[in-house]
Amino acid sequence: MTTIEFLKPNANITARRSAIIEGLFNLLPADCVISDERELVPFETDAFTAYRRLPLAVVLPYTTEQVADVLKYCSTNKIPVVPRGAGTSLAGGAIPQEDAVVIGVSRMTRMLDVDYDNRTTTVEAGVTNLSISDAVSEDGFFYAPDPSSQLACTIGGNIGMNSGGAHCLKYGVTTNNLLGVKLVMFDGTIVDIGGKALDAPGYDLLGLLCGSEGQLGIVTEATVRLIVKPEGARPVLFGFDDAEIAGACVTDIIGSGIIPVAIEFMDKPAIDICESFAGAGYPMDVEALLIIEVEGSDEEMDAMLKKIIRIAQKHNVKNIKESQSATEAAQIWKGRKSAFGATGRIADYICMDGTVPLGKLSYVLRETYKIIERYGLRVANVFHAGDGNMHPLILHNANDPKEAQAAEDAGMDILRLCVDAGGCLTGEHGVGIEKRDLMLHQFDEVDLNQQMRVRAAFDPDWILNPSKVFPLDIEQRKVS
Amino acid sequence: MTTIEFLKPNANITARRSAIIEGLFNLLPADCVISDERELVPFETDAFTAYRRLPLAVVLPYTTEQVADVLKYCSTNKIPVVPRGAGTSLAGGAIPQEDAVVIGVSRMTRMLDVDYDNRTTTVEAGVTNLSISDAVSEDGFFYAPDPSSQLACTIGGNIGMNSGGAHCLKYGVTTNNLLGVKLVMFDGTIVDIGGKALDAPGYDLLGLLCGSEGQLGIVTEATVRLIVKPEGARPVLFGFDDAEIAGACVTDIIGSGIIPVAIEFMDKPAIDICESFAGAGYPMDVEALLIIEVEGSDEEMDAMLKKIIRIAQKHNVKNIKESQSATEAAQIWKGRKSAFGATGRIADYICMDGTVPLGKLSYVLRETYKIIERYGLRVANVFHAGDGNMHPLILHNANDPKEAQAAEDAGMDILRLCVDAGGCLTGEHGVGIEKRDLMLHQFDEVDLNQQMRVRAAFDPDWILNPSKVFPLDIEQRKVS
Structure with a gap:
């Protein structure tokens, strides 16, 4: 058994690390603890990839009680903890920034309950997004939020980042589809928040958890809403001669009160990349493309589509193409959802994630192109236009340090542009490491102090996913 | 000017009260401060009416800065503060429970911005709900949440209670329609949370504020979502021979994925009361009535209605009546919305507000009738069935102390029943004074302690709307 001395934060580092690992082996079955350096490598980064650090150890528990045991141990001994779903974060949310124990939920994959009367299902946190549907x-039935990484990402990670997806325009993001969780707090206390009923008395702790990036506790079970599949769904392609005009068309559709299931935007470079990868049948003679999906019965789809086409015509739409079969519809979505992967085949890229008020869509697009031009780079824009959630992919050569730096600087300029237009730093990818320094562009110190006071109310010793979300020098204050 | 001595919490009470009032007159224009006992009477209770206490003083500021000055003064001198909208709370949320200064927002009634491109409006907190629409x-356009008190209640109060209404089935409650606020914190600090864009980085403090019953700060401005009015709307009456079967029909409609704008339920006593008051044209030969409203184009309404009728027929619906004109539609809603007032004409009543999972609707209705019978009372049920948000009105003679006590006990039994069925203590009225002791039936002490830690992160001295929401003996711990 480990001695207290070795576990003190200021003990000899190697001895302390060994003692911690021994302590973890005492708590969990041997197959739940990873401490071998080679086996730790898959956990040193996530889809952000700009930063790597080997964790002290990784634990992969099977049960809520095991998660609780580890958290109790870590909080008693002031050991930083990083929760991890599938490691698909694009903002560095799952990277161990300090010498930390990673708690992964990948083995907690049971579906505990399916209740069609109440249209809910209760699953363990490691269940992947797509496997619910x-x-x-x-x-x-289906589960509505559909991030592009839905084949891999877990419901636990989705809650941490309040994940969205193309179909969130109609159905909302994670916070709108989550009804309850089992949460393990920093000291191992297990609490249940919410349930199958709508609403709950007291403060909305459930909403607070969504997007809290693992800093308020570790979710081990979630009860989510199931949606009934529509009778039919039809993605329709609208081609335009001008990206800004396509943006104005989106503003007009939403401003008219029409809420399709999805309105996705692609500019010319994005169309070229996705079409050559997926052969989706996108029009190649346009500067911008909207994929607008309607759903329901044939009459409902026809009625909504008629209104959308009328608005698109006012904006000089160049061509309109309805999918004629389920296969065609699947191709259209395959093209859109492979945008990031397809881009990665032709260049290095960083993907930004800012959200703007819909009335500013055209303006922000125009200014984005100006910023990219100023840095001498190229950009492909492919994003959730109906939500105002922009995803410029900034293309560059990562092996050229000057160009890589330019891409990063341009990205930060674009996010500042989004904030200055009345929008915000993130739509669905979270803050993580990537945007923590920009938080002071969105908030002032008073705001951030209040956010940190809320965090301290859940994690008084600041052991949960530290060095994320807040600028490092501000986090150092560790308010309580 | 007041002396420090008089303002100490343990100073002579009369002297301290005079000093506080003098301090408030020094801060604000004279017409903003009410200290005369007769003029304080309207502020001694709210629509809960079961408890009365004259406040120490009432201030009615015109600006956010004045609210900030008063909060700074009160927090410096540890004076309890009760925020007040229009005083329409049914749970005692606006009653001064301690010797407190009431801060009313009724003079902050400016509409600051209307932005149709982004479908938002920014209003001061004292603007009434209906005046936005x-x-x-x-x-x-219109603003979606529509509590029955919408003619009087303020947007500030709506945020405090996370108010709902009949049309929230489709459009969500306050939290789903709120985009940003200006918040004055306990010490007078003014912060802006959210804005016109969807989502925001960092923790979801906006969601946390909704339903926090004025304990985290005072909202002085709010930016809310505007919804485009549908082409048409049609309430349809569905009469049933049995209340439980009507409940099962609601479960089935929602379980099938059909989300009308509203599904309201009335049992026989409620039908009788509302029909004799409003002459709404309700069928009198049935035991239960569903008012189901569909909206959209004629084709859209017809399509949805067809599906609903098919389900209702499976549940042996006795008669179906579509409103044939705007006048008829208005009558139908007038009957429903006057239910509380109409009930008050024939008997004293207390209105419960519990929410249950939809699959439990029939079961909870059946058990409710049993509870009422056991206490020898009568009940009228009229509620938002599509949300599972029940409102039994327990009829009694308030002048008979035994019967009044029986009504209160029966109400508490019904709320416990809701919780035990997997539901919760409140759908939209809040906890306030009425349900604070029942919070321990919904939560355990660990949960409540965590909620109190969150509260302490906003109000470390516990001056904001004290003695509400938490059981008194638990609140006394004043965790920090």
């Missing part, structure tokens, strides 16, 4: 699909 | 109605 897969499990209920035959019975006519 | 009135102001934008001619341009084709």
Whole structure:
């Protein structure tokens, strides 16, 4: 058994690390603890990839009680903890920034309850996003939030980042589809928040957890809303001669009160990249493309589409193409959802994630192109236009340090532009490491202090996913 | 000027009260401070009415800065503060429970911005709920949450209680329609949270404020979502021979994925009361009535209605009546919205507010009738069935102390029933004074301690709306 001395934060580092690992092996079955350096490598970064650090150890528990045991141990001994879903964060949310124990939920993959009367399912945190929809699909249901990484990402990670996706325009993001969680707090206390009923008395702790990036506790189970699959769904392609005009068309559609399931935007470079990868049948003679999906019965789809086409015509739409079959519809979405992967084949890129008020969509697009031009770079824009959630992919050569720096600087300029237009730093990827320094562009210190007071109310010793979300020098104050 | 001595919490009470009032007159224009006992009477209770206490003083500021000055003064001198909108709380949320200064927002009634491109409006906290819709109605917009008190209640109060209404089934409650606020914190600090864009980085403090019952700060401005009015709307009456079967029909409609704008439920006593008051044209030969409203184009309404009728027929619906004109539609809603007032004409009543998972609607209705019978009372049920948000009105004679006590006990039994069925203590009225002791039936002490830690992160001295929401003996711990 480990001695207290070795576990003190200021003990000899190597001895302390060994003692911690021994302590973890005492708590969990041997197959739940990873401490071998080679085996730790997959956990040193996430999809952000700009930063790497080997964790002190990784634990992969099977049960909530095991998660609680580890958290109790870590908080008693002031050991930083990093929660991890599938490691698909694009903002560095799952990277161990300090000498930390990673708690991964990848083995907690049971579906505990499916309740069609209440249209809910309760799953463990390691269940992947898509597998929920897969499990209920035959019975006519699905889970709405659909990040592009949905094949891999977990519901636990989705809650941490308040994940969205293309179809969130109609159905909302994670926070709108989450009804309850089992949460392990910093000291191992297990609490249940929410349940199958709508609303709850007291403060909205459930909403607070969504997007809290693992800093308020570790979710081990979640009860989420199931949605009934529509009778039919039809993605329709709208081609325009001008990106800004396509943006104005989106503003006009939403401003008219029409809420399709999805309005996705692609500019010319994005169309070229996705079409050559997926052969989706996108028009190649346009400067911008909107993929607008309507759903419901044939009459409902026709009625909504008629209104959308009328607005698109006012904006000089060049061509309109309805998918004629399920295969065509799948191709259209395959093209859109492979945008990031397809871009990665032709160049290095960084993907920004800012959200702007819909009335500013055209303005922000125009200014984005100006910023990119100023840095001498190229950009492909492919994003959730109906939500105002922009995703410029800034292309560059990562092996040229000057160009890599230019891409990063341009990205930060674009995010500042989004904030200055009345928008915000992130739509769905979170703050993580990537944007923590920009938080002072969005908030002032008074705001951030209040956010940190809320955090301290959940994690008084600041052991949960430290060095994320807040600028480092401000986090150092560790308010309580 | 007041002396420090008089303002100490343990100073002579009369002297301290005079000193506080003098201090408030020094801070604000004379017409903003009420200290005369007769003029304080309107502020001694709210629509809960079960408890009365004259406040120490009432201030009615015109500006955010004045609210900030008063909060700074009160927090410096440890004076309890009770925020007040229009005083329509049904749970005692606006009653001064301690010797407190009431800060009313009734004079902050400016509409600061209307932005149709972004479908938002920014208003001061004292603007009434209905006046938002009135102001934008001619341009084709409305504000969705519609509590029955919408003619009087303020947007500030709506945020404090996370208010709902009949049409929230489709459009969500306050938290789903709020985009940003200006918040004055306990010490007078003014912060802006959220804005016109969807989502925001960092913790979801905006969601946390919704339903926090004035304990985290005072909202002075709010930016809310505007919705485009549908082409048409049609309430349809569905009569049933059995209340439980009507409940099962609601479960089935929602379980099928159909989300009308509203599904309201009335049992026989409620139908009788509302029909005799409003002459709404309700069928009198049924045991239960559903008012189901569909909206959209004629084709859209027809399509949805067809599906709903098919389900209702499976549940042996007895009669179906569509409103044939705008006048008829208005009558139908007038009957529903006057339910509380109409009930008050024939008997004293207390209105419960519990929410249950939809699959439990029939079960909870059946058990509710059993509880009422056990206490020898009568009940009228009229509620937002699509949300599972029940409102049994327990009829009794308030002048008979035994019967009044029985009504209160029956109400508490019904709320416990809701919680035990997997539901919760409140759908939209809040906890306030009424349900604070029941919070321990919903939560355990660990949960409540965590909620109190969050509160302490906003109000470390516990001056904001004290003695509400938490059981008194637990609140006394004043965790920090």
